[in-house]
Amino acid sequence: MRVALLVTCLVDTLFPRAGIATVGVLERAGCEVDFPLDQTCCGQMHRNTGAAREAERLAARLAEVFAGYDAIVTPSASCAATVRETTDLGVFELSEFLVDQLGVEDVGATFPHRVTYHPTCHSLRALRVGDKPLRLLRAVRDIDLVELPDAQECCGFGGTFAIKNADVSLAMLDDKLRSVRATGAQVCAAADCSCLMHIGGGLRRAGDGVRTLHLAEILAS
Amino acid sequence: MKPGEPQLRRNLHHATRGIRAKRNAVVAEVPDWEELRAAGEAIKRGAMRRLDVLLEELEAAVQAAGGHVHWARDATEANAVVGDLVTAHDAREVVKVKSLTTDEIDLNQALEQRGVTAIETDLAELIVQLSHDWSSHILVPAIHRNRSEIRDLFARELGLEGLGDDPEELTDAARRHLRQAFLRARVGISGANFGIAETGTVGVVESEGNGRMCTTLPPVLITVMGIEKVLPSWRDLEVFLQLLPRSSTGERMNPYTSLWTGVRTDDGPGEFHLVLLDNGRTRVLADAVGRDALHCIRCSACLNVCPVYERVGGHAYGSVYPGPIGAILTPQLHGIPGDADELPWASSLCGACADVCPVKIDIPRLLVHLRSRVGGSDPALRLMGFAMEGRRRFEAAQLGRVPGMRTGIGLGAWTKGRDLPPPPRETFRRWWRRTRG
Numbered sequence: 001m002r003v004a005l006l007v008t009c010l011v012d013t014l015f016p017r018a019g020i021a022t023v024g025v026l027e028r029a030g031c032e033v034d035f036p037l038d039q040t041c042c043g044q045m046h047r048n049t050g051a052a053r054e055a056e057r058l059a060a061r062l063a064e065v066f067a068g069y070d071a072i073v074t075p076s077a078s079c080a081a082t083v084r085e086t087t088d089l090g091v092f093e094l095s096e097f098l099v100d101q102l103g104v105e106d107v108g109a110t111f112p113h114r115v116t117y118h119p120t121c122h123s124l125r126a127l128r129v130g131d132k133p134l135r136l137l138r139a140v141r142d143i144d145l146v147e148l149p150d151a152q153e154c155c156g157f158g159g160t161f162a163i164k165n166a167d168v169s170l171a172m173l174d175d176k177l178r179s180v181r182a183t184g185a186q187v188c189a190a191a192d193c194s195c196l197m198h199i200g201g202g203l204r205r206a207g208d209g210v211r212t213l214h215l216a217e218i219l220a221s
Numbered sequence: 222m223k224p225g226e227p228q229l230r231r232n233l234h235h236a237t238r239g240i241r242a243k244r245n246a247v248v249a250e251v252p253d254w255e256e257l258r259a260a261g262e263a264i265k266r267g268a269m270r271r272l273d274v275l276l277e278e279l280e281a282a283v284q285a286a287g288g289h290v291h292w293a294r295d296a297t298e299a300n301a302v303v304g305d306l307v308t309a310h311d312a313r314e315v316v317k318v319k320s321l322t323t324d325e326i327d328l329n330q331a332l333e334q335r336g337v338t339a340i341e342t343d344l345a346e347l348i349v350q351l352s353h354d355w356s357s358h359i360l361v362p363a364i365h366r367n368r369s370e371i372r373d374l375f376a377r378e379l380g381l382e383g384l385g386d387d388p389e390e391l392t393d394a395a396r397r398h399l400r401q402a403f404l405r406a407r408v409g410i411s412g413a414n415f416g417i418a419e420t421g422t423v424g425v426v427e428s429e430g431n432g433r434m435c436t437t438l439p440p441v442l443i444t445v446m447g448i449e450k451v452l453p454s455w456r457d458l459e460v461f462l463q464l465l466p467r468s469s470t471g472e473r474m475n476p477y478t479s480l481w482t483g484v485r486t487d488d489g490p491g492e493f494h495l496v497l498l499d500n501g502r503t504r505v506l507a508d509a510v511g512r513d514a515l516h517c518i519r520c521s522a523c524l525n526v527c528p529v530y531e532r533v534g535g536h537a538y539g540s541v542y543p544g545p546i547g548a549i550l551t552p553q554l555h556g557i558p559g560d561a562d563e564l565p566w567a568s569s570l571c572g573a574c575a576d577v578c579p580v581k582i583d584i585p586r587l588l589v590h591l592r593s594r595v596g597g598s599d600p601a602l603r604l605m606g607f608a609m610e611g612r613r614r615f616e617a618a619q620l621g622r623v624p625g626m627r628t629g630i631g632l633g634a635w636t637k638g639r640d641l642p643p644p645p646r647e648t649f650r651r652w653w654r655r656t657r658g
Contacts, residue, residue: 007649009615011649013648013649014642014644014645015642015645016645016651016652019649035657037650037653038612040609040612040615041609045602045605046605046606048570049592049602050565050594051602052593054606057606057610058609058610061610121569121570121572121573125571125573152573154569154573156528157569158568158569159569159570160566161568162634164634165529165567166634166635166637167223168222168224168532168567170637170639171532172532172569173638198639200642201635201639201642202638204640205638205639205640
């Protein structure tokens, strides 16, 4: 199956390893992956920040760049939700694509570490991916998957919210970090690098030894 | 916005979790909950579409049943109508049912200026009133107070030395204080949860029975109703009397539902006045996206799941409508641009509110829409938009080669409590070109 990778501007620029891992997982599942180099940003940030005109232009541009692909896969639940709302493209978040489109839960990964999974708001409440990421993680060999307390609570990122209302964002992050610590996990995983940037930034600042990894990075191990 | 004091945050965390759990349990036992929500949404949408017709129908029905109807464009007009009526009956004191709408127009203060004392009869409203405070939650106005604070307040304000902080004892003290007021009052004032156009029936739902007292004991009853509270027909109550209590208090049914149609000679008040209040509502109606905020039935389920509300508390929203619903309603009621333009930013867009809203208001969508109305597009963002609109510009920006990109996006606020991710050795597209190109 031929798929186009929508890597997202954030992963492209700051978290290339999540993109590389996504390519790895898709190829191992038998997909042929294309990366249209003209892609930039889906416009989510502009849209959610009220820059409606810029957002519309970016969405239209994205629709053009990805026209002609039947399946577009992205390692971001929030970008997938945006693209689904603003274009007619057939876009899937990685776990949705693997479980629903390919019918795969065991991607052949081995990851001998204690992991907790944070279901991001947009994966839960915009895309409704449910437990698909967890089903993929449960099939990983040697993984010690621990449930995150109050998992469905927002981590406090929220895009511009993290800057415009930084103190409230940090108060929400504090509670999320407390939950992560309570699991004793070495790794906190999620399906959005944006939330992971926020959670990981908090963990590093606090000097916690917990790493953040995108779901794809575990599935590609 | 700033997070509240640790004690406030603990109180709110505890209280909202409790109501949330109750709400989830009683919602889960309704097999057609999603259909009820869809029906609630459809009825409200239909009512807003025919608002002009329905309001005149309501007016005619109320008048036919012996009631009087007054139209108020804003708070000043509404307060003048109520004040004149109270003065005309020589009342120095009125008893009130908890009502957000009368809080919205500062009716109590307006009455005070005429020398009339308004006595709040809902327990939590009474606590808020006695402490010269204001409500921090739609349903639980004193959610930010704990019981020892309330004991001290009652001891001081009601002259009750030696009062304990047992909830029953506190309630009993309030009851004794209020009973005298109910029996004395010549005018009762309420808001309205519903006004039925078809029959002219007005209704209030409540838990303590104080509402029933206010709407039946005094000879004169004045109800201030927001115009968006109108429902087309009696049968619509079937939907809302299921949606509202389960969403708000987490009860299958609220203890008291008072419905009245005009006046009767043999029972209840002999004089009834309905004040229909606009106060910015038609302005909300003019916005094709934002108008969904008028569907709200004030259940407060969105407050109880909101992570921002839990941290900042109700007062941070600067209006009687706190939480997610306040963030979409207040800026529109006040007018944009206006004093509430910051409120649409008080959300991480986590979407928890939309999931619990009994009339399916897509609050995140409205927040984003209002952000564009209050002027979201700042220069840094426009610059980033520009950079994203071409591959070469984007690739230059990735390497930090667009002036203003790094300083414009508020790094200072980011690094206040979070480190930046270590910069990667190469971008993804570079890796792709190197390995696949």
